[in-house]
Amino acid sequence: MRMSRWLKRWLSGRPRLRGVALALRRRLRAASSAGGHWDARVHAVESGAAAGWLDSELIEREYIRAQISGDRQVDYLRHFLRRHVRDPPVARALSLGCGGGNLERALVDLGATERIDALDLSEESILLARREAEAAGIAGRIDYRVQDIDQLELPAAEYDFVVAKMALHHFQNLEHIYDQIDRALVPGGLLMFNEFVGPSRFQWAPGQLELMNRLFERLPKEIRKRAPYTRIYPRAEEDMIATDPSEAARSAEVMPLLRQRFDVVEHKPYGGSLLHIVLADVMDQIDPSSESHRSLLRSLCEFEKAQIDSGALASDFAYVVARKQAAGA
Numbered sequence: 001m002r003m004s005r006w007l008k009r010w011l012s013g014r015p016r017l018r019g020v021a022l023a024l025r026r027r028l029r030a031a032s033s034a035g036g037h038w039d040a041r042v043h044a045v046e047s048g049a050a051a052g053w054l055d056s057e058l059i060e061r062e063y064i065r066a067q068i069s070g071d072r073q074v075d076y077l078r079h080f081l082r083r084h085v086r087d088p089p090v091a092r093a094l095s096l097g098c099g100g101g102n103l104e105r106a107l108v109d110l111g112a113t114e115r116i117d118a119l120d121l122s123e124e125s126i127l128l129a130r131r132e133a134e135a136a137g138i139a140g141r142i143d144y145r146v147q148d149i150d151q152l153e154l155p156a157a158e159y160d161f162v163v164a165k166m167a168l169h170h171f172q173n174l175e176h177i178y179d180q181i182d183r184a185l186v187p188g189g190l191l192m193f194n195e196f197v198g199p200s201r202f203q204w205a206p207g208q209l210e211l212m213n214r215l216f217e218r219l220p221k222e223i224r225k226r227a228p229y230t231r232i233y234p235r236a237e238e239d240m241i242a243t244d245p246s247e248a249a250r251s252a253e254v255m256p257l258l259r260q261r262f263d264v265v266e267h268k269p270y271g272g273s274l275l276h277i278v279l280a281d282v283m284d285q286i287d288p289s290s291e292s293h294r295s296l297l298r299s300l301c302e303f304e305k306a307q308i309d310s311g312a313l314a315s316d317f318a319y320v321v322a323r324k325q326a327a328g329a
């Protein structure tokens, strides 16, 4: 966070206030580390208070599930288990960037694995995940640990599958992480992720940004009124890094680097190239029981899908399953 020249001059005549401002700035800097950022955010994410496009039940059922499983009743996780995990429960699984732990609890609930190890950089997330697993009576099946995944070192041939939900796009050291996952999977083991794979650091192409604004400006006023902006502006990389240094660090490289090391066995792009940003700060103004709001969401999905199908836009989100390559492949 930079202090304006005017503010510096004004504070220089007020030494006590300047001290307070510097302390505040130091605290904000600490919070702008990836771990600090997610320590502060995890409760809002887990409670649903930080709602985004992925939290809309209509979008989830009618748009995302329709594209991933083809069945509105079947989400990506059940689809993955039905299609790829032959004889559950497997002995051991691993989850990367687990946050507050909702994915691991679901995997245990669904009978997918006997045990799961789950790692995240944010201490607060790991504390919350442990508390939730204890409350659910499944703490003995999940080993939550604080770990910087960019420095990951894994044992060989340990896991039947590795999962990541909205996490790989936060990692810097993707080549090393993919190599570690490859090493840690048993022969034929799988990596499954559900991820943002769009432009790194949200550096949208001008055409994509223009389409976002076209949609945003057409949202009814009652829906956009609480958004703290009237237009969607390009993001400066330095501002992105100052807020969360892990956000979309190398998201555009998640798929190309995966293909170099694994056999991709299922790849379902499911959009988000416009909706992710257009709906980012307005979801709490959308009433899921209002027919006009429901039809608005449907037309936004249709518009985005048409742009992606025509090739004008790439899909920014994807569900992917990849298999460890056979030795010597």
Ligand SMILES: C[S@@+](CC[C@H](N)C(=O)[O-])C[C@H]1O[C@@H](n2cnc3c(N)ncnc32)[C@H](O)[C@@H]1O
Pocket: 034, 035, 038, 039, 045, 096, 097, 098, 099, 100, 101, 102, 103, 119, 120, 121, 122, 125, 147, 148, 149, 150, 164, 165, 166, 167, 170, 171, 172, 246
């Ligand atoms: C968008 S959240 C997703 C959390 C969880 N998978 C979910 O879907 O609820 C991204 C997570 O990545 C974690 N993260 C970011 N950089 C990391 C790193 N280098 N090592 C481990 N975790 C990291 C954050 O702490 C955060 O919990």
